[in-house]
Amino acid sequence: PRKQTLFTPSEVNAAIVACGGLDPGINVVVRDICSTLDFAYNVRRAWGVRYGWRGFTDRAAQDWLELTPERVGHIHKEGGSVLGFSNDACDVDAVLDCLQHRGVNQLYVLGNVDACRSAHAIQAGAVVRKMKLSVVLIPKSIQNNFPFIDKCIGFDTVVQGAVEAVDKVVQAARSVQGGIGIIKLGSGEMCLNAVLASGDADICLIKSVAFDPRVVFEYVDKVIQRKGFVIIVVEDGAGEETVRKWRARLEAEGSTRAPVGGSMDECTGKLVYPQGGLESKWGTAHFDVGQYLKEYAYEYFSALNTTVTVRLSTPEWYIRSMPAFASDRIYCSVLASNAVHAAFAGLTDLVVGRMNQRHVYIPLDLVIDPKNGPVIKETSRIYNRMIRTTRQPSFQRLGQAKLITGRGDVRRAFNSNEALADMKDPAAAAAPQ
Incomplete structure (x- = not known):
């Protein structure tokens, strides 16, 4: 824990929400957020919002789970999500109304890049309403498409x-x-x-x-x-x-x-x-x-x-729905602890993650900027590693195929004659079949 914190343990009222689909590691993050709140800051209770953003608006889902160290002690070994899940969209005003009504001042969001946009909007709305609220996001996506971050929870x-x-x-x-x-x-x-x-x-x-x-x-x-x-x-x-x-x-x-x-x-x-x-x-x-x-x-x-x-x-x-493997459990545990430390320090509007093997806090406005979104292309390294594994050719039409070169290797488009007469490239003519 940090020496100086914005929140005192007695005033903290934390809520955890998992948005989007199921992913391995959700239960590990929930458990370790509660564990860090309890062990590092003596906060014995947090609230688990059920069924994603629906838990802030649907009456049936607003029966939040009371999360204590005893209740979440063994959920890290289970698959699925103790909080449930849904793909409902976020109603920012309704979420803020609910947070104000319940007196929540720390919101931990597990979600994808779309959830980042919602969390960013919630933080902006909290500023307008002059709410004392810290919003921290833990990256959760099987697409593993967060910019800057090495990987999302559960990806291994x-x-x-x-x-x-x-x-x-x-x-x-x-x-x-x-x-x-x-x-x-x-x-x-x-x-x-x-x-x-x-x-x-x-x-x-x-x-x-x-x-x-x-x-x-x-x-x-x-x-x-x-x-x-x-x-x-x-x-x-x-x-x-x-x-x-x-x-x-x-x-x-x-x-x-x-x-x-x-x-x-x-x-x-x-x-x-x-x-x-x-x-x-x-x-x-x-x-x-x-x-x-x-x-x-x-x-x-x-x-x-x-x-x-x-x-x-x-x-x-x-x-x-698989339970997280050992390496993912460790990663989830570290991100959960870092999220709690960030919230207590008064940091907000950020995502926790690992970048180039270093654990970092990244502002949400950088994460949601479309210019920073990763895109897999034919020239991407991981795509070309896949090509070397499968040895597949290009599957575009003859004449539309692109040559991919690297370290002297040339991959040619496949066609029934195994020739690219339309592509006047000497390297293509010399390429191995």
Whole structure:
């Protein structure tokens, strides 16, 4: 603890809220916030806000949990979240009203970059209302997309869960004729790290790198001919525009097959989509690229009169609900303690994290600035490490493919003739096949 603090232990009324989806490590953070409050500052009680931002507005959810060291003593060994979760949007004024009514002066938020925006708005509103409030955020996101920060809580556990899923799909795919195993994961970072750690995937597709499905399956055909099966790891939301056009085509054809993102009404025979249509308050909905690839595979190989067996695995809920592994527990514990020390010192409007192996406090206005957001590109180091692992080519159309060079290596776009006559580059002509 710091020698000088803004808050005295007797006046502290702390609340903890976990926003967004499940992630490994939530329970560890909750436990260690309570532990640090108790051991370092003699604050014996904190409040657990149930079901994310909904806990500030919904009457049924406003029955907050009283968190004591005895109650949270063993929750770090459990998966899921003792606080529950929801994806509800944040009503800033309602949150501030609730905090004022309950006399909360320390708010610990576990959430993603969107939660950072909400926390920043809450702090700004507290200043206007002249509330004595410290808002500290702990980074929680399977997308691992916080700028400046090395990793979010639970990310090592998420990657290990994804690797286990890949391993199981490999065993299934190699046991059938023409096995095509598709694993759909929730973020590009998870896909890339799982592919690197597993070493068994043949193809990795992510949102930020475009691909032509026909070029993909020309390569899939060659891999099956070579080794008998193929493993594809794909990020949820990849190829969104391609899937959107596919769904529109099914609608135009009056297909009785329910396209991705909708279901067939048995009474009317019309396609029914989730409430809110394509747009929601969280942005454009991502269609199920995994289902699209599965159906495309059957159509493609049916035209070739080739027998394949396609299996789609979506293990995200299993992965999200895993208890945190040892390395993540330690990381979560350190961030939780640092969050409490920051709040007691009067620091606010910040996120705790580790940057270049040093634990730091980062202002929220820097975190939410779009210019600082990390983007995975074809030239990113982690993407090129993945390429060296899978040995996959570029899956863009011939003539649109980009050469990626580094240390004398040139990766060429794949096509049926294995040549890039359109690309007048001497390095491309000399590249290994």
